[in-house]
Amino acid sequence: QSALTQPASVSGSPGQSITISCTGTSSDVGGYNYVSWYQQHPGKAPKLIIYEVSNRPSGVSNRFSGSKSGNTASLTISGLQAEDEADYYCSSYRVNTLYVFGTGTKVTVL
Amino acid sequence: EVQLVESGGGLVQPGGSLRLSCAASGFTLSSYWMHWVRQAPGKGLVWVSRINSDGSSITYADFVKGRFTISRDNAYNTLYLQMNTLRADDTAVYYCARDSSGWSFQPWGQGTLVTVSS
Numbered sequence: 001q002s003a004l005t006q007p008a009s010v011s012g013s014p015g016q017s018i019t020i021s022c023t024g025t026s027s028d029v030g031g032y033n034y035v036s037w038y039q040q041h042p043g044k045a046p047k048l049i050i051y052e053v054s055n056r057p058s059g060v061s062n063r064f065s066g067s068k069s070g071n072t073a074s075l076t077i078s079g080l081q082a083e084d085e086a087d088y089y090c091s092s093y094r095v096n097t098l099y100v101f102g103t104g105t106k107v108t109v110l
Numbered sequence: 111e112v113q114l115v116e117s118g119g120g121l122v123q124p125g126g127s128l129r130l131s132c133a134a135s136g137f138t139l140s141s142y143w144m145h146w147v148r149q150a151p152g153k154g155l156v157w158v159s160r161i162n163s164d165g166s167s168i169t170y171a172d173f174v175k176g177r178f179t180i181s182r183d184n185a186y187n188t189l190y191l192q193m194n195t196l197r198a199d200d201t202a203v204y205y206c207a208r209d210s211s212g213w214s215f216q217p218w219g220q221g222t223l224v225t226v227s228s
Contacts (some may be wrong), residue, residue: 003154036214038155045205045218046155052212089155093213098169099145099157 004029004090004102011108017078020105022090023071028100030071034093037066037075041086050075077107085109112136112217114206119222126196126226132189132206132219140164140184143209146191148202149221156202159191160209196226 005023012018022029022037029035035053038046048057050066053073063084065076073092077084090102118130132144146158159170159180168180179192189206203223207215 034213036212038215045220046207046215047218048210048214048216051210051214051216055212057210057216091155091214097171098160099213101155101157104154 002100004092004100006088006090006102006105008103009106009108011110012077012080013110014080014082016080017076018080018107020075020077020088020090020107022073022075022092022102024073024092024094024100025071027096028092028094029068029073029090031095032093033068035066035068035073036091037064038089038091039084039086040089046089080109082109112208114208114217114219116204116206116219116222119204119224121225121227122196123228124196124198124226127192127194128196128224130191130193130204130206130222130224132191134187134189134208137208139182139187139189144182144189145207145209145215146180146189147205147207147215147218148200149205150199150202153202158204161189193224196224198226200224201226 037050040046053068054066063078088105094100113135115133145160161180177195181190203221205221207218210216
């Protein structure tokens with residue numbers, strides 16, 4: 001049951017845009033529009049920021065956006081702010097397994 | 111305010127048992143599917159189990175099948191995870207989470223730490 005692949009770390013300066021990738025297969029990311037993204041600050045619970053590839057829950061900043069191409073989903077954070085420094089995880093429906101998370105990406109604001 | 115509060119974590123010896131609880135408030139638990147997700151120290155999130163709204167449909171990740179049991183008491187707005195035959199690699203923070211649109215999870219509880227060690 002392998003996790004989806006994310007880069008271990010991504011960094012950017014305040015105001016910049018960064019993109020986090022999430023690579024799976026046709027059995028998960030590529031086959032279904034059921035990709036979600038979570039933000040987790042140290043010692044805190046994860047928080048849903050994107051669902052169904054590109055939808056934002058109420059209250060989530062429009063600086064967060066999601067997309068998908070083939071077997072890779074992406075989360076873009078625009079206008080990077082200090083408060084965006086956190087770990088980010090993607091998740092997807094996967095055939096047979098049902099739910100799979102990504103390996104996680106640490107975002108650092110320089 | 112929608113809130114989930116886990117309890118029941120602690121230190122347990124290998125082979126031991128523990129029951130986690132997740133108290134829901136601010137919404138009607140009986141209307142929602144619920145999940146348990148865990149996170150080993152310094153590691154990523156891993157889905158553990160899911161239960162439908164009335165408890166009639168349950169699914170587990172392969173690594174807990176036969177050892178963990180998810181259940182719920184909608185009258186008491188509480189979700190449970192009975193964990194038996196615990197192993198060192200079960201050490202993790204266990205989160206309960208409400209099922210949300212598009213196979214997502216929201217909100218999450220604050221988590222409860224389970225440590226399996228002799």
